[in-house]
Amino acid sequence: MVELRDVYCEYEKGNPVLKGTSLNIYDGESIGLVGANGAGKSTLMKAMLGLIPYTGDILVDGLRVEKSNYQAVRKSLGFVLQNSDNQMFMPTVKEDVMFGLLNYGMSSEEAEKKTDQVLSDLGISHLKERHNHRLSGGEKRMSAIAAVLAMDPSHILMDEPCSALDPRNRRVIINTVLGLDRTMIIASHDLDMILDTCKRTVILSEGKVVADGPSSVLLTDRDLLESNGLELPLRYYQSGPAGS
Amino acid sequence: MSQIDRAASELREMDDLAMKVSPIHSLHPLVKLLVTAAYIVCTASFPKYDLSGLFPMILYPALIFPMSGIPVSVCLRKFRAVIPLLAVVGCFDLFLDRRTVFSLGNIPVTAGMVSFTVFFLKGILCLTASFLLVATTTLDRLCAALRMLGLPSALVTLFLLTFRYVSVMIDELYAMNTAYLLRAPGQKGIHYSVWGSFLGQLLLRSMDRAAELYESMQLRGFDGDMRYAGCSQFSLHDIILTAVSVGAIVFLRLVNFSRLLGGLFV
Numbered sequence: 350m351v352e353l354r355d356v357y358c359e360y361e362k363g364n365p366v367l368k369g370t371s372l373n374i375y376d377g378e379s380i381g382l383v384g385a386n387g388a389g390k391s392t393l394m395k396a397m398l399g400l401i402p403y404t405g406d407i408l409v410d411g412l413r414v415e416k417s418n419y420q421a422v423r424k425s426l427g428f429v430l431q432n433s434d435n436q437m438f439m440p441t442v443k444e445d446v447m448f449g450l451l452n453y454g455m456s457s458e459e460a461e462k463k464t465d466q467v468l469s470d471l472g473i474s475h476l477k478e479r480h481n482h483r484l485s486g487g488e489k490r491m492s493a494i495a496a497v498l499a500m501d502p503s504h505i506l507m508d509e510p511c512s513a514l515d516p517r518n519r520r521v522i523i524n525t526v527l528g529l530d531r532t533m534i535i536a537s538h539d540l541d542m543i544l545d546t547c548k549r550t551v552i553l554s555e556g557k558v559v560a561d562g563p564s565s566v567l568l569t570d571r572d573l574l575e576s577n578g579l580e581l582p583l584r585y586y587q588s589g590p591a592g593s
Numbered sequence: 594m595s596q597i598d599r600a601a602s603e604l605r606e607m608d609d610l611a612m613k614v615s616p617i618h619s620l621h622p623l624v625k626l627l628v629t630a631a632y633i634v635c636t637a638s639f640p641k642y643d644l645s646g647l648f649p650m651i652l653y654p655a656l657i658f659p660m661s662g663i664p665v666s667v668c669l670r671k672f673r674a675v676i677p678l679l680a681v682v683g684c685f686d687l688f689l690d691r692r693t694v695f696s697l698g699n700i701p702v703t704a705g706m707v708s709f710t711v712f713f714l715k716g717i718l719c720l721t722a723s724f725l726l727v728a729t730t731t732l733d734r735l736c737a738a739l740r741m742l743g744l745p746s747a748l749v750t751l752f753l754l755t756f757r758y759v760s761v762m763i764d765e766l767y768a769m770n771t772a773y774l775l776r777a778p779g780q781k782g783i784h785y786s787v788w789g790s791f792l793g794q795l796l797l798r799s800m801d802r803a804a805e806l807y808e809s810m811q812l813r814g815f816d817g818d819m820r821y822a823g824c825s826q827f828s829l830h831d832i833i834l835t836a837v838s839v840g841a842i843v844f845l846r847l848v849n850f851s852r853l854l855g856g857l858f859v
Contacts, residue, residue, distance in 0.1 A: 448810075
């Protein structure tokens with residue numbers, strides 16, 4: 350479980366990005382974090398991972414996110430970055446997936462076995478020896494997910510997992526997310542994707558949680574979405590949104 | 594094809610060569626690294642007039658090229674910029690050292706000609722050896738070998754990440770260049786007045802990328818020491834192979850093989 354209580358974060362003094370955010374994320378949930386640009390979605394994720402300083406309390410499985418607990422917290426929370434190029438920093442997919450495993454003390458043999466298993470589970474075994482800089486956008490994203498999954502985190506945080514992907518690769522990522530049996534926290538502007546993958550949605554606006562509830566309810570509420578800089582998911586523009 | 598495209602394509606070509614399968618590719622990277630280092634040191638150490646002694650060093654690339662399946666033409670193409678440079682640097686000897694040392698028929702051969710040839714050949718051989726090392730070893734394996742040799746982790750990590758991000762930077766540069774050219778029709782290249790902001794933008798983007806990359810490494814347990822996979826232990830077999838290869842190179846350096854062979858017939 351992840352608990353956030355009255356979390357404040359600021360990059361510049363006197364200009365907080367998160368302004369007293371409180372949220373509980375229960376095990377096994379899939380949560381969509383939505384909000385306009387600058388609402389604080391990515392900042393919230395970074396604070397949960399201990400990548401930026403914050404005030405308030407963030408607890409991951411009962412452990413406070415602070416320097417002494419970073420290793421344990423980061424083992425529990427896997428983070429898939431928006432830009433896979435920044436995540437896949439080793440020359441090959443195999444090296445990259447093994448990177449975290451070796452850092453957490455696994456032997457080379459065990460790490461390679463685990464890598465094979467994760468790549469096979471995601472159906473991308475053929476990418477194992479490929480160079481990262483020669484993968485397509487979709488392949489990079491899948492490899493980045495594999496690198497995170499290999500570490501067996503109990504929670505997976507994804508920042509815009511479908512950005513810059515073509516429809517087919519977007520669908521592959523959505524199906525992959527649906528097949529993951531973990532707590533998922535997905536920040537995205539792709540509200541259709543959130544509807545497909547998350548039962549619960551949290552709307553952030555100017556660093557605060559302004560709505561928290563079932564995706565099927567919040568993401569069909571045109572007034573709520575528009576007042577927070579969002580729009581109805583595209584599918585409702587084609588068939589007509591409920592209650593519009 | 595623009596210069597940026599060409600750079601990206603050459604990078605991909607080197608990747609492809611290093612991913613080939615051959616007896617040379619499958620050798621332990623440390624064997625290749627040590628043998629290459631020994632070869633370069635021995636080759637570079639020949640005296641400036643010892644052309645006959647240097648000549649047998651050609652045996653090394655002559656063996657490695659066919660065994661690794663690397664085309665010689667690719668190597669020559671990569672050296673197209675370096676060959677003129679070597680020639681320019683070495684050509685001063687042609688004018689400064691004009692003592693005649695022997696004649697080929699009626700043509701007097703000066704000491705400058707000999708030293709120029711030795712310099713040029715040494716340069717080409719050393720570059721070829723380095724090329725063969727990189728063309729037969731993937732960078733991750735090369736970095737693992739460098740760490741085995743005790744090179745500082747920070748240096749090797751820098752080397753590895755530089756290679757990984759050269760292609761990303763090339764893409765970035767390509768996008769910026771395209772955006773510039775689309776709004777600067779008729780211009781050839783980037784005008785010097787925008788070099789500052791162009792490079793500044795590239796630097797800022799690189800810094801943002803570096804910050805995110807470091808965060809990503811931290812999230813996966815990076816503690817300052819890169820751990821490399823896919824490189825086995827240096828076995829007894831590897832030690833013997835290294836010793837024999839380095840021994841053969843040192844033998845070629847110490848014994849004037851050409852003179853020895855010539856002596857058999859005179």
